[in-house]
Every structure is written in C-alpha cells, then in structure tokens.
Amino acid sequence: MKLERLVRLDRRIIYLLIAVGTLLPILWRIGFPVSPTPPVQALFARLETLGPGDIVLASFDYGPTTAPEITPMARAVLRHCFERRIRVVAIALFPLGGVTMGGEVLGEMAAEYPALRDGEDYVYLGYKDGTQAAMKLMGASFASVFPFSNAGVPVEEIPLMQQVRNYADIDLVVSFSTNVIGEWWANLVNAQFGVPVAVGTTAVWAPKHFAFLDSGQILGLLGGLKGASEYEHLLVAAYPRLEPLYERAGVYTAMKGMDAQTVDHAIIMLFILIGNAAHFWMRRRESARRPG
C-alpha cells in the first residue's frame, strides 16, 4: 500500500475495525486474566470488615452514558454488601438518569437476595437536586433532604431510616459517579464530616481521584471498566457461589467487557504506530528528495 494512501486511510476502515474488535470478544469470550490493584483491594478489604449492623450509603451519580463502565461496579459492590448483610441506603444525585440507574441496579441486586427486606435491609430514597447542597444537608439530617423514599413512603416510617439521622450513622459512602460528584464526596463530605468515602468512576475521571486517594480522603477507587473487573474478580474469589452469576451467557459483566476493551486498545495502539511509522517514512523520503 502506498504511504500516502496509508496516511490518508479512510476512517470507515478504522470504524469497521473498532466495531469488529468490540463485537467479536463480546460474542466469543477470550477470558483475559484480571489482576486486582491496591485502590480496588482497599475498598474490598473495607467492605470485608463491615457486617449486619453496618450501613453503607450508595450514591448513584451517573447516567446511561457511562452505565457500561459503572453499572458493573455498582452491581458488584451491592452484591458484596448484600452477601455480608450490610444494610444499604441508596440515593441518586445525578440529574440525567441517575434516579433510574439507582432504582434498576438496586432492584436487580435485591431480587437476588429474597430474604432481604425493602425498608429494613435496604431502601432507595430516590433523586435530589442541588448536589453539593444536598450532600452538605445530609450531614445535618437525611430526612430534610429526602423526606420520602422513592416509593413515596415518609422516611420516619421506614425502619432502616429510623436508625440513620445523618452521616454519623453511616459507616461508608460509596459514590458511583461519572464526573466531579465523586470529588465532592471526598472534599466536601469526607473533609467536613469525616465519614469514609470510596468512589467508583469512569476511566476518564479516575486519574483525578488519585490525589484524593493519596491524601486519604477516599479510601478506595474503582477506575473504569478495569476497576470494575478487578472488583468482580475479588468478589468471585472470596464468594465462589457468585461465580455462576458472572459466567451466565447473555449477561454483561466488567470481566467480559475487558476483553473488548483490551482488543480495542490494541487496535488503537496499532493505528498510532502505523500512522507514526508512515509519517516518519514520508518525512525521510521528502528530506532525501530535497536538493542539497
């Protein structure tokens, strides 16, 4: 292929390769190995210290745009909580679809544990606007921010919420966030109220959270699909009875998604190498042609 044609490669060929690279590993699983990293292990270890008397606040701060990355980690963390009978108070602070993300994921996971009771072992309080104001106000009183659950039940009538007045009654906050909301949990809630915070976020936003991880403002970080796959791997290793749930055909998990992401990364790196190789070769040829 001539260099000029290679450098000006039709972008539809690139799109086609990316589409094939994404589709084939999802249809025919490769099964790349997963090695957990310390930020993920930290959150897992913290949840392993919690039990039936403890309460986790799960904040669904993402929408459908980032659901493929964040929903698997939300499912894994909730499964972990329910496996250990940790009680979960779930809220949503993201306006574009957060309320349905939270409700759907919590509902799916709760359905896998029929012995757990809505209102006693978990509750979904729904969405509230004014993100930072709501976060700050929950430090004084949850009931002032969420006077009703998402199902319309007054919080004072919910047995679980009778034990949760404010952050002092929460043992861990886990924010599944798509943007700066995860940072706000760290620099607003952890900094002002001292409640431990962990964040699960997209791969694009994860690098920014390392500063908070290093300062101890967040105790664990799940970064993107890789972080989600690591958490799933840890969960299955610690609770082997969950393995069939992750091996089910037709069910999307982060470990399956990592196959596609790995192939796509390889394709992108290959294109960068090809593009630069062609670019350098053309420059050499032009400088060789130049007189003198």
Place this chain on the structure above:
Amino acid sequence: MFWKLRLPLILTFLVGCVPVVTFFLAERVPGVSIVPTTVERYMVIIAGFALLLGVVNVVQGSVRRIAQRRPGWPFAISLLAGLLVMGSFGVLSALRVGPFQGLLAGPRGEVTPFLWMTRHFFDPLQAAIFSLLAFYIASAAFRAFRVRNLEAALLIIAAFLVMLGRTPLGEYIFRWAPGGERWLPGLTDWFMAVPNTAAQRGVIIGAALGAASLSLRVILGIERSYLGAKER
C-alpha cells in the same frame, strides 16, 4: 437601578456571607447552625428551579428555530417532542396519575410507562451517542497522534504505557520474565500515583483557588456578570 443592581448586590453579599461566618461560629455560638442548614435547604429547592430555567431556555430556543426555519429545525421538533413526552411522563409519574404510578417498577415488578420510555428510548439513545466517541477517538488517534517533537513523544510513550498497563496486554508482554507480568502494570500504577497525582493536585488546588477568588468577587460585588452588568 436599586431593584436591578443594588438590591441583588446587597442580597448576594448577605447570603454569601452567611455560610462563611456561620462556618466559624457554629461550634462557638449555640443555635447558629440552624442558619446555614436553612440556607442549604433553600439551595436544594432553588437548584430545582435552575433546571426549570434550563427547560424554558431550550423550549424558547427550539420554538424560535422552528418558527424561523433555521438550519436543523426538524431536529428542534424532535427535541421538543422528546422533552414534552419524557417530561410529562416524569411529572405524571411523580404525581401518580392514572397508569403513571411512579418512576420505577411497581411492587409486583410491573413496568411503569416512565420506566418503559427510559429503558427503550432514553438509555439506548444516551448510550449510543456516547458510544460514538470510541470511533472518533480511534480515528483521531490515527490521524493526530504524531510524534512531531519531544513533548509529543513523551505524551505518546506515557499513553502507551498506561493503555498497556491498564489492560491484561501489559501482563502478557513480559510474562516470559520472572515477575515480568507486574512490570508494565506496576509502571502504570507508579504513573498514576506519582506524576499524575502531582499534576492533578496542582490542577485541583488551582481550580479551588480560582473558585474561592471568584466567589469572593461575586460576594463583594466586583464580579457582576451574573446580573448582566459590567465588572466593577
């Protein structure tokens, strides 16, 4: 002049000072903490009205585009249709009118109209739009990632190391060496924990100082762009 400029400036100053002053007084003076809590409660309500303001803005802009037959006006019709349908479904579901009983699945697992629309329209459309980025990134990486100077070379090397280290490929490459499967992932972890953290910290501190400076300018009435007035 008083109603349009001076009164908003006075209100901004008073309301802006409340959280700052009460933050320091809350523990020393009993009963003061009720003030910032009340203000925060007002903020949650006002934030809802800010969303409403956005909706009004979008509707006005779309109606104008349709009326004047500006380029892309059919898309304004589909935008208004989506806004009207999802918005009305949401409001009726929140008020529990007729078949619109709530936003999520019912107690017996029955799918509400709002949830049906979310699952079949909102979620797939949002995910589809965002998924296009993967193709654009791949195309941009091929066309624009050229090593033209030292900085570009460092950027591409770092990008490669992180892309390899954050996928199982990084473990496979040096698997033949004892402990080799941790070389690239370990290097990536170091990148994230040291240079990246240092740079992000600078950005975060800079942004926080900028936000504090802007807040002070707004509270003191120096920054008046939110009133449509020129800076003092």
